[in-house]
Amino acid sequence: MSFDELMLGAVRQTISLMGTSANYTRLLGESYTVRGIFSGRFRQTITAEGGRFTTSLPTLGVVLSDFSIAPAQGDRFVIASLLYEVTEVQEDGYGGATLILREVV
Secondary structure, eight states, X not given: OOHHHHHHHHXXXXXXXXXXXXXXEOTTSOEEEEEEEEEOOEEEEEOTTSOEEXXXXXXXXXXXXXXXXXOOTTOEEEETTEEEEEEEEEEOSSSEEEXXXXXXX
16 A cells, blocks of 8 residues: 555545535536535734734645545535635645635625
8 A cells, every 4th residue: 555545544534533514516516515624723914013913714624536526716615504615725645635715705
């Protein structure tokens, strides 16, 4: 078994134990349910003047083979009754990806 297969297996096991269901809708209309690791973490930013503000940086860790076509910018997820849009896809090189999301209000 290769290192990539071991990494992907660990990600799959983590998602099966701790993952969240998400309703996925492609920009072109296809829709189905996937599981992933959701994080609604916050990021603090310091301005040039020394001011601080906090923004949310929601992410969803997924296994790419769970999708018929890899997720892309503009695709949408409903997670815990909130609507999110994919702003960036960061593939990990092992068959998974972290999707950077923004809440659609």
